[in-house]
Amino acid sequence: MEGTVTLPNAQEILRRLTIGYDDHYMIERFYPLIMQEAERELLPAGVIMMFTQKIDTFVKSGYPAQFGNILTGFISIWVWELLDDKELAQQAIDYLPERLRSHN
Secondary structure, three states: OOOOOOOHHHHHHHHHHHHHHHHHHHHHHHHHHHOOOOEEEHHHHHHHHHHHHHHHHHHHHHOOHHHHHHOOOOHHHHHHHHOOOHHHHHHHOOOOHHOOOOOO
């Protein structure tokens, strides 16, 4: 049975995502989309759906589809940094296709 996770506050989300990928452009343009979900309670699958939806929103705002493919490659890294409970983080990562499951 899956447990739920509560996402950190917005500033902590930013800090943790930056550990996964510290890029000024991402901090200004993409990470704020994830920060909108601060303190939200999600199932592990919901964490993956959230990232997928935010990437889709970001790409549809005027970026090439390839940019979405690149960002998708970071999901497992961001999930690993974002979630304190590593068992639930791994459950979330397991919803990704195998080629995207790296987090170390």
